[in-house]
Amino acid sequence: MKIATYNVNGVNGRLPVLLRWLKETSPDVACLQELKAPQENFPEQAILDAGYKAIWHGQKSWNGVAILAKDREITEVCRALPGDPEDEHSRYIEALVDGITIGCLYLPNGNPAPGPKFDYKLGWFERLKIHAAGLLAADKPVVLTGDYNVMPTELDVYKPERWVNDALFRPETREAFKTLVQQGWTDAIRKIYPTEVIYTFFDYFRDAYGRNAGLRIDHFLLSPHLEKRLLAAGVNRDVRGWEKTSDHAPVWIELKDDE
Numbered sequence: 001m002k003i004a005t006y007n008v009n010g011v012n013g014r015l016p017v018l019l020r021w022l023k024e025t026s027p028d029v030a031c032l033q034e035l036k037a038p039q040e041n042f043p044e045q046a047i048l049d050a051g052y053k054a055i056w057h058g059q060k061s062w063n064g065v066a067i068l069a070k071d072r073e074i075t076e077v078c079r080a081l082p083g084d085p086e087d088e089h090s091r092y093i094e095a096l097v098d099g100i101t102i103g104c105l106y107l108p109n110g111n112p113a114p115g116p117k118f119d120y121k122l123g124w125f126e127r128l129k130i131h132a133a134g135l136l137a138a139d140k141p142v143v144l145t146g147d148y149n150v151m152p153t154e155l156d157v158y159k160p161e162r163w164v165n166d167a168l169f170r171p172e173t174r175e176a177f178k179t180l181v182q183q184g185w186t187d188a189i190r191k192i193y194p195t196e197v198i199y200t201f202f203d204y205f206r207d208a209y210g211r212n213a214g215l216r217i218d219h220f221l222l223s224p225h226l227e228k229r230l231l232a233a234g235v236n237r238d239v240r241g242w243e244k245t246s247d248h249a250p251v252w253i254e255l256k257d258d259e
Helices: 015-025 044-049 116-137 171-181 188-192 237-241
Strands: 002-007 029-033 052-057 065-070 075-078 092-097 100-106 142-147 218-222 230-235 251-255
Touching (some): 002 015, 002 100, 002 142, 002 218, 029 142, 044 052, 100 116, 116 142, 116 171, 188 218, 188 230, 218 251
Parallel strands (some): 002 029, 100 142
Antiparallel strands (some): 029 065, 092 100
């Protein structure tokens, strides 16, 4: 099974890019973030015509997450991260596909830091850690993927000295990600490429893509069941170079069939 994650940065405005990517790479499951569309404006028919069923949680102008599945049943589990019933941001959706629990997330940016937005980011992280621990305790195959808005180490950011005060790279953020992983999750990209420079995000300014001045902020965390099944992982970096594309590049993993 091939599972991908892609922050599309506006599902309707970049629909041609999304459809081209789906056609060219044909993931079995695709997790999308930053739909930037209310629930009723999700392009369901275009996604169906591309061969994918979808569940989604939209929000006007901001956020929004979706899970797409090709030739597979997709069963929604939840469409909000537990722990704060007053949180109205569309940042998490969870589904069951072929016996795998897939959590698609768009973690808050948190800038400017310090401040209320950074506090919200860390609070959201705490809720994620609690939920993730519960998923691990169920002892089933789980993927937690999406835009984490975290560069875990200096290897994951171009010129890290420029990012020391940014919410994506502050010590509190990196520590939160580290403690999450230490619950028993595997960072799929680092499992396959432990020491290579790999980026998933390139700013639109200063020719960041052309200079390979990027960040690795889109991650796959795998439960122990799936760590054993991991065959390959990578980034569709070329997609970032397409016309009218997102500032993120899709990330993917391949899993061998369950024995």
